[in-house]
Amino acid sequence: MEYKGYIGYAEFDDETDLFHGEVINTRDVITFQGTSVKELKLEFKKSIDVYLNFCARHGKEPDKPFSGRRTND
Template identity: 35%
Template structure:
């Protein structure tokens, strides 16, 4: 996987912070902040598990749903030329523009995460 670490079933995006010389992990599927820092992979695993555990315990204590809910809807603004080209490509594939864009996003997301291309 590219810059993604799986910790207890949750994906965390990993980046490097040159200002402090450490790696930063951030869980993006959670409603609140549960990020963590470490100098190496083993430390990221350890600190990620700790951060996630504390976050989930606090959510339980407060009666908060820990995971973000994604509606499946978002607004996308593109140049008119891109809109036209995508609409033509979708029609050529026999798909709605929505389905064509959805498939394109899924392919790019799986590529970025290093996942298989199976639907």
């Protein structure tokens, strides 16, 4: 999943019947979960928006998503 440049990865937990996800292209920890794929996608986007709003309210620069590609400077 991708939203505003952030990429989310999720797995399904058979024991809890929940999808658990995490944003994988940032150093900050952003997690989300849902009971269906539709809910998981919604919660992923909400988690990014909550993170960005939190950063704005606290004067913190959000960790920018990275691509994983190396650049030669």
